[in-house]
Amino acid sequence: MATGNEGVHDVTKPPRIPLVMDVDTGTDDAVCIAAATLCSDAIELVGIGAVCGNVEIGKTARNTLDLVDFLGCDIPVHVGAAQPLARPLCTAVSHGATGLGDVVLPAARRNYAQGGVTELIRRAAERHRGTLEILAVGPLTNIATALSEHPELASMMKRITIMGGALRGGNMTLASEFNLYCDPEAARLVFESGCELTMVGLDVTLKPELPLSVFDRIRAAPGPQADVVGRVLDFMMRRKDEFGADDPNLHDVIALAAIVRPSLFKFETYYVHLETAGEVTRGMTVADFNNISKRPPNARVAVDIDVDGFWNWFVDLFGAAG
């Protein structure tokens, strides 16, 4: 039945955010991708780039393509860097040998998209000039490469949200977080690019500890997203006892939440220096709390999260699917 409103734009709803994701899938990357495919009211997922990190590029790219295919989503997956900019790759043990723990997905029936991640970002930034956002939840190699080959991209995009860094502490060294430790030269380039940045680091991503009730509700929820996330969470909950790996931290999807539910976070703005050298300080993010550098802020940093609000959002997202 015609309502008379056909073709009328709903002015009460903000426009969807055109988003490119860059991932090193990765258990928590898989959770982040699955969640992102359920956020179509808030984001338009333009494409996904894969980067080496948690495991080698052949595996992060394959995991990403198989996952997107399993979820029944027609999102192009582009293959990116096989090595950090200036160092050998150091992978993470927490995601198991394949990167997806013991979760096995059917092989995708389609292939990777043509062109690398630079091409994906360049084309997306031209098409969505001034509104494109990037969510980078792996080492920043692909993003740094795109920005150094096309510096104009920094002013063409709206914002890059980074899962990485920490104002305090680390998970790779005493002072640095895995993604930025993995490719600190790339991280410095991105932090110095002039692009608007949101840093979602360990200060917030270590706060939500997976409650058993959330696990149970995801396992009971319908649809392929809840199916795969339930299996990933199951692996994450066993991995500490089985091989001494990390607690079930969901770092990457928390950075997604900072885009689609920013009201769950408290942000502070700082100039953040990226340290590239040192046994403990490689990849460390050092915020200029006292304005010593006299440099303008380059990052909006998530410093606190509404943990209950985050879990409610997460459970509702998967519960409402299917």
Ligand code: BDR
């Ligand atoms: C980050 O490192 C990776 O192992 C996770 O996927 C996440 O992106 C957390 O430090």
Ligand code: CA
């Ligand atoms: Ca990741």
